Amino acid sequence: MTAEEQARADIVEVGRRLWERGYVASNDGNISVRLDETRLMTTPKSVSKGFMTPDMMVVTDLEGKKISGQRDPSSELKMHLEVYRNRPDARAVVHAHPPTATGFAVAGIALDRAVLAEVITTLGSIPIAEYATPSTEELPAAVRKYVKAHDGLLLANHGALALAGDVMSAYYRMETIEHFAKISLVARTLGRENILSRDEVERLQGLRGMYGIASPAPICADPATRPGSLRAGDTNSEGQLECQIVQAPDSDERLVAHRISESFKQSGDSADQIRLTYRELTALIEDALRALK
Numbered sequence: 057m058t059a060e061e062q063a064r065a066d067i068v069e070v071g072r073r074l075w076e077r078g079y080v081a082s083n084d085g086n087i088s089v090r091l092d093e094t095r096l097m098t099t100p101k102s103v104s105k106g107f108m109t110p111d112m113m114v115v116t117d118l119e120g121k122k123i124s125g126q127r128d129p130s131s132e133l134k135m136h137l138e139v140y141r142n143r144p145d146a147r148a149v150v151h152a153h154p155p156t157a158t159g160f161a162v163a164g165i166a167l168d169r170a171v172l173a174e175v176i177t178t179l180g181s182i183p184i185a186e187y188a189t190p191s192t193e194e195l196p197a198a199v200r201k202y203v204k205a206h207d208g209l210l211l212a213n214h215g216a217l218a219l220a221g222d223v224m225s226a227y228y229r230m231e232t233i234e235h236f237a238k239i240s241l242v243a244r245t246l247g248r249e250n251i252l253s254r255d256e257v258e259r260l261q262g263l264r265g266m267y268g269i270a271s272p273a274p275i276c277a278d279p280a281t282r283p284g285s286l287r288a289g290d291t292n293s294e295g296q297l298e299c300q301i302v303q304a305p306d307s308d309e310r311l312v313a314h315r316i317s318e319s320f321k322q323s324g325d326s327a328d329q330i331r332l333t334y335r336e337l338t339a340l341i342e343d344a345l346r347a348l349k
């Protein structure tokens with residue numbers, strides 16, 4: 057099998073898995089693979105990704121212009137081209153609408169809390185690229201800001217995007233995003249999400265090197281503990297984020313703020329105004345006990 061035949065077969069297989077897992081409905085989703093320095097192979101438009109055959113694929117140049125194939129590429133290919141322009145290491149892109157991750161994208165909730173060790177070590181965080189009309193130039197522009205520092209993105213009110221060095225790995229990243237979204241949803245439904253501490257996040261980031269996990273960017277540091285390192289919101293000259301924002305509290309702030317805010321949420325008060333560390337909470341309890349005596 058030539059490399060090109062392999063790419064056709066892999067795209068068919070990834071499409072089948074996306075459909076089988078319910079990550080796409082109707083003709084949603086698109087997959088692409090970088091064949092060489094000048095050509096891409098991508099899925100055709102107006103076809104269910106669950107039932108493609110190898111001969112349906114379209115070969116284009118890096119501007120999206122068709123080189124060969126009976127069918128036409130998806131209008132969402134522009135978003136893939138933007139990924140390849142910004143990430144020379146990306147050899148494949150998978151775009152789908154997995155329901156739970158897309159639900160987070162619709163709710164405007166990024167998957168950026170430090171709750172799962174394996175997500176911290178692999179994807180880091182999954183931010184939300186701002187809403188853009190699908191198939192317009194707005195969409196690549198929204199993706200551009202995040203794609204330098206992330207291998208997985210949510211697209212506001214739309215879906216998710218994953219990239220990797222090969223198409224199966226890009227697909228597995230899509231699985232990880234949806235799995236992480238499902239777990240986050242269950243934890244939030246249960247009413248509690250115990251978040252890993254900033255120290256633990258830094259330990260996990262250290263493991264990336266040990267296991268040879270190539271991450272596009274480091275996790276943004278807490279400027280108080282690591283002055284001089286990249287901080288949340290730092291961008292390069294083109295306005296692209298340079299580090300991954302992961303929500304992880306300092307150790308003595310852990311849990312308390314969240315638990316209290318949850319109980320306030322139930323009583324209908326604003327949850328955002330509660331900021332308590334363990335130390336402050338302990339002091340409040342001690343005061344209350346003293347008053348009781």
Ligand SMILES: [Zn+2]
Nearest residue numbers: 085132214215
């Ligand atoms: Zn889409």
